Amino acid sequence: MFKSSTRDIPEAQAVPRHVAIIMDGNGRWAKRRMLPRVAGHRKGVQAVRGVVRACLENGIEFLTLFAFSSENWRRPADEVSILMELFLRTLEQEVTKLHENGIRFRVIGDTSRFDLRIRELIAAGEAQTAANTRLTLAIAANYGGRWDIAQAARRYFELNPEAVHDEAGLRPEALEPFLTMAFAPEPDLFIRTGGEQRISNFLLWQLAYSELYFTDLLWPDFDQAAFDAAIAWYCKRERRFGRTSEQVEASRA
Ligand code: IPE
Ligand code: IPE
Ligand code: MG
Numbered sequence: 001m002f003k004s005s006t007r008d009i010p011e012a013q014a015v016p017r018h019v020a021i022i023m024d025g026n027g028r029w030a031k032r033r034m035l036p037r038v039a040g041h042r043k044g045v046q047a048v049r050g051v052v053r054a055c056l057e058n059g060i061e062f063l064t065l066f067a068f069s070s071e072n073w074r075r076p077a078d079e080v081s082i083l084m085e086l087f088l089r090t091l092e093q094e095v096t097k098l099h100e101n102g103i104r105f106r107v108i109g110d111t112s113r114f115d116l117r118i119r120e121l122i123a124a125g126e127a128q129t130a131a132n133t134r135l136t137l138a139i140a141a142n143y144g145g146r147w148d149i150a151q152a153a154r155r156y157f158e159l160n161p162e163a164v165h166d167e168a169g170l171r172p173e174a175l176e177p178f179l180t181m182a183f184a185p186e187p188d189l190f191i192r193t194g195g196e197q198r199i200s201n202f203l204l205w206q207l208a209y210s211e212l213y214f215t216d217l218l219w220p221d222f223d224q225a226a227f228d229a230a231i232a233w234y235c236k237r238e239r240r241f242g243r244t245s246e247q248v249e250a251s252r253a
Contacts, residue, residue, distance in 0.1 A: 002185040004173050005209040009241045012252065016188035016234055018062035019055065020210070022202055023047070025194030025218030038082045043220035045090055054227040055135055056101065062136045062184045066202050070110070070144030087141065088118055095125035102134035108180040109143030110151075136184060143180075145204030152178035181206055189234045193219045211237045 003010050023044060030040030048065065055063045068083060075083075098105050105125045111118075155178045156170075157163060163170065176182060187203065187210045195216040199207065213230050215222070240248055 002182075004176055005186050005241060007173050009243075009251075010185065010188075010209075012239070013188065014235070015058050015231065016060060018064070018185050018187045019060055019189045019191065020064040020066075020187035020203055020207070021051070021190075022066045022192040022194075022200060023219040023222075024192060024196060024200075026220060028194065029218040029220040037079060038086070040218075040220055041083060041086055045086065047220050047222050050224050051222070051227055052098075052101075052103070052135070052137060054224045056103075058231060060135065062138065062187075064108070064138040064140060064181070064184070064187065064203070066140045066143065066200075068109075068141045068143070069201055070142055070147055071201060073113075073142075084115065084118065088115075088121070091118065091121040091125060095121070095128065098125075098137060099129050099132065102132045103129060104132040104134075104136040105129040106136060106138040106183065107141055108138055108148075109141045110147060111142065113142050138181070138184065140202065144201045145199070146201060148180050148203070149175070149205055151180075152176075175205075179205060186210065188239075189213060189230065191215070191230050193217050193222050209239070209241055211239070 026040035026044040027037045028040070029043060030037050033039070051065075052063065067087070072083070073080060095105060105128075107122045107126065111122060114122075152175045153170075156175055160174075163174075181203065186206045186208065190203075190207055190210040191213045192198075193215055195214070197214045211234055213233055215226065215230070217226055238245060238248060243251075
């Protein structure tokens with residue numbers, strides 16, 4: 001099990017172990033070029049390749065990408081179906097390449113709402129890459145942070161029905177093994193492109209102590225240099241986890 005940042009203080013690391021990204025701004029990237037929104041989403045897939053490469057080069061262990069939120073179903077039906085089509089094609093074309101590069105592939109989110117073909121490709125991709133250890137790439141699809149916490153609570157009480165009567169109450173850490181990201185440490189660095197400074201129902205629980213980095217760059221323009229700039233910014237943060245600066249200094253000695 002990975003350390004919970006509110007129970008234990010994670011060890012200091014030179015580079016982040018886990019980077020989580022809200023890839024925002026595809027639509028605006030296309031609009032500025034008088035192109036249909038789908039052109040931005042396609043270009044966005046290319047940006048994903050660059051960031052995966054940058055993670056491999058930097059020795060980052062976990063990369064989590066927000067690809068489709070539980071609220072993105074509110075978009076026009078034709079955009080939703082284009083995004084599903086793109087997800088399907090990307091799964092078909094990329095999973096083998098991930099495997100060849102030693103990358104473990106995971107999907108987090110409520111996949112029950114996806115077409116059978118997509119669910120089959122996810123299951124096959126996860127199985128094929130399960131033993132890889134170089135980098136874990138998690139795609140958040142039909143993911144919502146509130147859904148994640150609620151499904152963890154539901155599964156916890158299913159397995160521990162007597163806990164309902166527990167007078168001590170529910171410890172936050174008790175839920176953690178049931179969260180969809182239980183296979184990863186909490187994100188050290190959160191990045192959102194596209195200029196908005198909000199979480200949009202992404203990893204609400206897991207971002208408790210993440211460093212939050214926002215950039216105006218639109219996702220299709222987020223290249224390796226932009227990623228390196230985010231890492232350099234991260235390296236300058238002092239992660240205190242509730243302690244004083246003096247305590248952090250002393251713990252380094
Ligand atoms: C992010 O880009 C991709 C998804 C949410 C699927 P957007 O499509 O949100 O792009 P903007 O925010 O409209 O520019
Ligand atoms: C967040 O982007 C979700 C993804 C990047 C998949 P949105 O573009 O949907 O977020 P809001 O609606 O602007 O908050
Ligand atoms: Mg957006």
